Amino acid sequence: MANSVQIPKIPSSEITPKNVYLNRREFLRTAGLALGTFTLAACVSRTPAPLKSEENKTQEAKAGNPQAKSNKDELGDPINSYSDITHFNNYYEFSTDKQQVAELAAYFTTKPWDVEVYGMVAKPKKYALGDLISAYKPEERVYRLRCVEAWSMVIPWVGFSLSKLLKDAEPTSSAKYVRFETLNRPDEMPGQKDPWYPWPYQEGLRMDEAMHDLTILATGMYGGELPAQNGGGIRLVVPWKYGFKSIKAIIKIELTDQQPSTMWSTIAPNEYGFYANVNPQVDHPRWSQASERRIGEFARRDTLMFNGYADQVASLYSNMDLRKNY
Numbered sequence: 069m070a071n072s073v074q075i076p077k078i079p080s081s082e083i084t085p086k087n088v089y090l091n092r093r094e095f096l097r098t099a100g101l102a103l104g105t106f107t108l109a110a111c112v113s114r115t116p117a118p119l120k121s122e123e124n125k126t127q128e129a130k131a132g133n134p135q136a137k138s139n140k141d142e143l144g145d146p147i148n149s150y151s152d153i154t155h156f157n158n159y160y161e162f163s164t165d166k167q168q169v170a171e172l173a174a175y176f177t178t179k180p181w182d183v184e185v186y187g188m189v190a191k192p193k194k195y196a197l198g199d200l201i202s203a204y205k206p207e208e209r210v211y212r213l214r215c216v217e218a219w220s221m222v223i224p225w226v227g228f229s230l231s232k233l234l235k236d237a238e239p240t241s242s243a244k245y246v247r248f249e250t251l252n253r254p255d256e257m258p259g260q261k262d263p264w265y266p267w268p269y270q271e272g273l274r275m276d277e278a279m280h281d282l283t284i285l286a287t288g289m290y291g292g293e294l295p296a297q298n299g300g301g302i303r304l305v306v307p308w309k310y311g312f313k314s315i316k317a318i319i320k321i322e323l324t325d326q327q328p329s330t331m332w333s334t335i336a337p338n339e340y341g342f343y344a345n346v347n348p349q350v351d352h353p354r355w356s357q358a359s360e361r362r363i364g365e366f367a368r369r370d371t372l373m374f375n376g377y378a379d380q381v382a383s384l385y386s387n388m389d390l391r392k393n394y
């Protein structure tokens with residue numbers, strides 16, 4: 069781990085003694101249950117601490133952190149610093165506190181890592197991560213990541229189109245969806261000991277979404293390996309959908325004829341749908357999705373339809389009501 073990376077300082081007025089914090093969290097959870105709502109976005113109102121991106125970048129270069137090839141996305145917006153991307157993470161298998169994930173994930177074993185492709189395919193296969201990397205030659209893909217909680221980052225992933233792997237598995241004509249499953253290893257993922265969540269984390273895509281060139285499996289980030297807190301061994305990245313679709317630490321990829329149930333739509337179906345396309349016109353039941361805060365910036369920005377990838381993906385949904393299919 070890079071030891072010069074700094075976790076942003078929280079003003080002491082905001083620091084809550086841990087026992088008080090935990091009790092409050094327990095209370096919120098129980099209250100959420102009673103109301104039939106839930107809080108993926110416990111942190112919406114808690115503005116992330118501003119990060120000094122330029123300063124961090126200089127520190128990172130000195131610390132020998134990996135370097136990305138590009139420093140912008142295709143819209144001209146700068147990539148987030150390595151420390152932002154690796155120290156502000158949603159990863160409930162480790163913690164619901166974004167700034168604690170990195171520390172807890174430091175003990176997570178990502179080697180060896182295997183992924184199994186199975187179900188409605190002619191050629192099921194279990195792959196070692198190294199074999200996937202040699203076969204599919206991951207490349208840098210700079211994508212915006214827009215969390216449903218209304219913050220965003222620009223991340224230089226290293227990955228390859230999922231379509232390549234799926235084509236080699238030869239899906240049968242009955243395969244209509246792809247289901248993804250995260251590793252279940254409570255000994256190393258302390259959050260998985262919380263029985264309230266329906267572990268393991270699962271996600272799904274419709275076949276045409278899974279086959280779209282923008283949909284990647286990421287095996288690296290910032291020109292280097294994929295840090296455990298960002299989903300290493302291997303994770304999905306679907307840049308036009310809310311971040312929760314981009315499932316981390318995948319061990320199973322199943323082709324199926326049924327729309328997969330997903331962790332967040334199981335917990336709160338009225339808040340987190342199967343499609344979860346970024347859409348500034350369809351608000352979350354508890355907050356607006358019209359704008360977002362880019363980590364490292366102060367002013368909010370307008371959220372873009374399909375997170376700015378409408379030209380590439382809008383046609384996938386041309387005959388769907390995006391309000392109903394949220």
Ligand SMILES: Nc1nc2c(c(=O)[nH]1)N[C@H]1C(S)=C(S)[C@@H](COP(=O)(O)O)O[C@H]1N2
Nearest residue numbers: 157158159160215269298311312314315316
């Ligand atoms: N297995 C798993 N995958 C997950 C999550 C999670 O809690 N568990 N959180 C999701 C959410 S809500 C977001 S915003 C992104 C965050 O990815 P990042 O930490 O690499 O920025 O991961 C997604 N993938």
Ligand SMILES: [Mo]
Nearest residue numbers: 215216311312
């Ligand atoms: Mo998210």
